[in-house]
Amino acid sequence: MKPKIGIIEVARLAGVSKSTVSRVITESGGSVSPRAQERVTAAIKELGYTRNTLAAGLRAQKTWMVLVMVPDIANPYWSEIARAAQDRLEAEGNSVVVGNTDWLKSREDRYFELARSGRFDGMVINSVTDDIAAINDMGIPVVMVGERAESQDIDTVGTDTTAATRMALEHLWEHGNRRIAIATSDHGGERFLSLRRRAYEDFMADKGVEPDPSLAFSVKLSEEGGRELVGSLLALDGWRDRIDAVFCGNDILAIAAINALRDSGIEAGRDLSLVGMDDIPAAAHTFPALTTVRKPRALIGAAAAELLLARIRDPDRPPERRLFPGELMIRGSVAERHI
Amino acid sequence: MKPKIGIIEVARLAGVSKSTVSRVITESGGSVSPRAQERVTAAIKELGYTRNTLAAGLRAQKTWMVLVMVPDIANPYWSEIARAAQDRLEAEGNSVVVGNTDWLKSREDRYFELARSGRFDGMVINSVTDDIAAINDMGIPVVMVGERAESQDIDTVGTDTTAATRMALEHLWEHGNRRIAIATSDHGGERFLSLRRRAYEDFMADKGVEPDPSLAFSVKLSEEGGRELVGSLLALDGWRDRIDAVFCGNDILAIAAINALRDSGIEAGRDLSLVGMDDIPAAAHTFPALTTVRKPRALIGAAAAELLLARIRDPDRPPERRLFPGELMIRGSVAERHI
DNA sequence: AGCATTTATGGGAACGTTCCCAACACAATG
DNA sequence: CATTGTGTTGGGAACGTTCCCATAAATGCT
Numbered sequence: 001m002k003p004k005i006g007i008i009e010v011a012r013l014a015g016v017s018k019s020t021v022s023r024v025i026t027e028s029g030g031s032v033s034p035r036a037q038e039r040v041t042a043a044i045k046e047l048g049y050t051r052n053t054l055a056a057g058l059r060a061q062k063t064w065m066v067l068v069m070v071p072d073i074a075n076p077y078w079s080e081i082a083r084a085a086q087d088r089l090e091a092e093g094n095s096v097v098v099g100n101t102d103w104l105k106s107r108e109d110r111y112f113e114l115a116r117s118g119r120f121d122g123m124v125i126n127s128v129t130d131d132i133a134a135i136n137d138m139g140i141p142v143v144m145v146g147e148r149a150e151s152q153d154i155d156t157v158g159t160d161t162t163a164a165t166r167m168a169l170e171h172l173w174e175h176g177n178r179r180i181a182i183a184t185s186d187h188g189g190e191r192f193l194s195l196r197r198r199a200y201e202d203f204m205a206d207k208g209v210e211p212d213p214s215l216a217f218s219v220k221l222s223e224e225g226g227r228e229l230v231g232s233l234l235a236l237d238g239w240r241d242r243i244d245a246v247f248c249g250n251d252i253l254a255i256a257a258i259n260a261l262r263d264s265g266i267e268a269g270r271d272l273s274l275v276g277m278d279d280i281p282a283a284a285h286t287f288p289a290l291t292t293v294r295k296p297r298a299l300i301g302a303a304a305a306e307l308l309l310a311r312i313r314d315p316d317r318p319p320e321r322r323l324f325p326g327e328l329m330i331r332g333s334v335a336e337r338h339i
Numbered sequence: 340m341k342p343k344i345g346i347i348e349v350a351r352l353a354g355v356s357k358s359t360v361s362r363v364i365t366e367s368g369g370s371v372s373p374r375a376q377e378r379v380t381a382a383i384k385e386l387g388y389t390r391n392t393l394a395a396g397l398r399a400q401k402t403w404m405v406l407v408m409v410p411d412i413a414n415p416y417w418s419e420i421a422r423a424a425q426d427r428l429e430a431e432g433n434s435v436v437v438g439n440t441d442w443l444k445s446r447e448d449r450y451f452e453l454a455r456s457g458r459f460d461g462m463v464i465n466s467v468t469d470d471i472a473a474i475n476d477m478g479i480p481v482v483m484v485g486e487r488a489e490s491q492d493i494d495t496v497g498t499d500t501t502a503a504t505r506m507a508l509e510h511l512w513e514h515g516n517r518r519i520a521i522a523t524s525d526h527g528g529e530r531f532l533s534l535r536r537r538a539y540e541d542f543m544a545d546k547g548v549e550p551d552p553s554l555a556f557s558v559k560l561s562e563e564g565g566r567e568l569v570g571s572l573l574a575l576d577g578w579r580d581r582i583d584a585v586f587c588g589n590d591i592l593a594i595a596a597i598n599a600l601r602d603s604g605i606e607a608g609r610d611l612s613l614v615g616m617d618d619i620p621a622a623a624h625t626f627p628a629l630t631t632v633r634k635p636r637a638l639i640g641a642a643a644a645e646l647l648l649a650r651i652r653d654p655d656r657p658p659e660r661r662l663f664p665g666e667l668m669i670r671g672s673v674a675e676r677h678i
Numbered sequence: 679a680g681c682a683t684t685t686a687t688g689g690g691a692a693c694g695t696t697c698c699c700a701a702c703a704c705a706a707t708g
Numbered sequence: 709c710a711t712t713g714t715g716t717t718g719g720g721a722a723c724g725t726t727c728c729c730a731t732a733a734a735t736g737c738t
Contacts, residue, residue: 006693006694007696008694018696019696022695022696022697025695026696051695052694053695054694054695055694055695056695056696057695058695059694059695059697060695060696
């Protein structure tokens with residue numbers, strides 16, 4: 001290890017005070033004569049000095065560190081959002097810590113604990129608990145991702161799930177699928193579920209179809225959930241005459257269902273229509289390829305970063321809410337029904 | 340914002356000095372009487388104090404922050420490694436920054452710059468450049484992931500690619516595929532390529548097959564590369580009589596190839612054998628499902644974390660090298676040839 | 679009991695930077 | 709020439725913690 005070079009060594013070599021060096025290396029650091037400026041930069045170069053941002057942050061009450069907390073980084077939906085946010089935030093000179101909650105409150109709490117210890121300037125999060133009061137109480141800027149938080153007291157970015165759900169259902173309907181089932185998770189209590197589910201119920205009502213409660217499946221949005229869904233489906237008495245299509249809460253669920261169905265000799269896109277939601281990469285590679293609604297992940301992540309940066313700049317700005325529309329990706333998992 | 344409570348406020352409430360409080364909150368912090376210990380913990384609880392780890396680190400020369408740098412976090416291969424490493428490191432009380440280089444030297448350099456500014460206690464990296472000297476010069480512990488670095492001067496974790504490649508080739512051979520092509524990338528210069536390629540050449544030599552240079556394709560290990568590969572393949576004069584199988588450098592390449600082949604009316608697993616490498620999640624969901632070699636991603640990530648923690652504890656320990664064997668996942672993309 | 683050792687405690691310096699304030703030089707103004 | 713303003717500079721305090729050292733109290737040993 002070299003003999004630790006800091007602002008003082010630079011100052012000595014440049015023949016100025018540490019204050020002047022500080023003024024040179026900070027962005028908006030007061031006025032410095034061209035002459036001093038030049039000597040300092042030269043000295044920095046010669047000594048190979050790099051600023052210790054931690055020490056700087058200690059005094060300036062800034063860390064240039066941001067937490068992006070998502071439930072499952074292995075899910076491409078989240079990883080892409082996280083990545084887009086990260087790119088934007090890093091471009092602004094921040095370091096990004098990506099946190100994984102695995103949908104666990106305990107892990108979420110660990111990250112919140114970290115946040116409270118002053119390590120971050122702000123956070124972009126998808127919370128398991130959605131306890132807005134607790135989140136706002138953390139004392140740092142926070143942007144929520146996912147439109148399930150209905151609170152108006154916090155910056156929010158997400159997809160317009162209601163519209164996206166309608167879009168998928170409308171597509172099924174147009175192709176003659178009339179008896180539509182829905183498979184969603186009830187994770188996170190009422191609110192999340194209700195958006196997809198309510199959209200579904202509203203849609204069916206609009207079409208004049210009376211709802212059949214046995215066609216609403218509640219499963220985890222995972223591969224396991226997909227297999228479970230197919231199990232429940234096939235166990236349903238005379239399902240072939242009762243179900244044309246299944247709207248799946250996300251793609252992981254839908255893809256697992258496609259595979260589980262094939263194991264039972266049922267081919268999606270022919271014997272049963274299936275639509276997903278999210279458009280993860282694997283959706284294009286299944287057989288049949290999955291018809292689904294793409295969420296603008298990159299836009300969402302970037303917008304979240306944008307909102308956070310704005311709030312860090314001005315903590316008193318009014319909370320903002322940005323919802324982006326989804327895009328229907330028509331592939332091969334929807335059957336054409338002739339009615 | 341509340342009136343910032345620190346170690347001093349705690350000390351005051353507990354009726355002790357800040358030194359004693361410090362001793363209580365640091366792990367190995369000298370001896371404290373049970374009585375004092377108790378009063379301090381009570382005061383901490385009452386005030387809702389959380390330790391400012393940044394300030395602590397400033398004095399203690401420790402950040403409890405670790406960088407995990409990978410080329411492409413969207414690739415499940417890397418995301419799972421990163422995740423496993425992260426879990427292990429966080430369990431030890433560190434925060435993890437996951438960095439993405441996109442295979443770009445410029446982005447890698449930005450992270451190295453960060454590292455040099457004293458933000459991290461150590462790094463787990465897959466470097467684009469593999470400049471071991473420069474890496475060791477950074478002054479912090481580093482563990483390399485991926486066995487391509489041949490240097491003995493640095494901790495390394497990876498898969499035994501040579502054995503994994505042989506495993507895949509042997510499988511092809513056993514099923515009667517004799518005329519085997521290989522598609523790999525030459526990214527990163529000589530070293531990386533040579534492992535798979537050399538294994539391939541050795542294998543063919545062992546089997547007494549003289550090598551046909553036109554059967555060695557060099558493409559990017561990406562979807563684009565897969566399409567390109569199929570293009571080159573089909574352009575090859577009389578390829579049906581010259582190629583039984585293609586060994587693909589990774590799964591992304593192989594899956595893209597399967598799809599591109601189908602578009603040309605050629606079915607993998609029937610008309611042409613294909614094996615991949617990595618076993619990404621999508622490999623199990625293609626049609627036909629991809630036969631590939633699984634790399635023990637979780638093990639690799641955890642081992643990397645382990646090695647890093649060990650080195651942080653003892654910077655002078657001798658460099659260690661851990662290679663894990665792959666596992667053949669037999670699915671549907673290899674055709675049975677009768678010879 | 680007397681001495682050596684261990685255990686417990688407090689005070690100040692230190693980590694590397696930014697912020698605040700005072701001081702100075704110089705030019706422009708009256 | 710005195711006054712005011714503006715740009716530039718340096719010194720010291722501050723950020724919140726840990727580390728080092730000195731000292732006091734408690735304990736162990738002969």
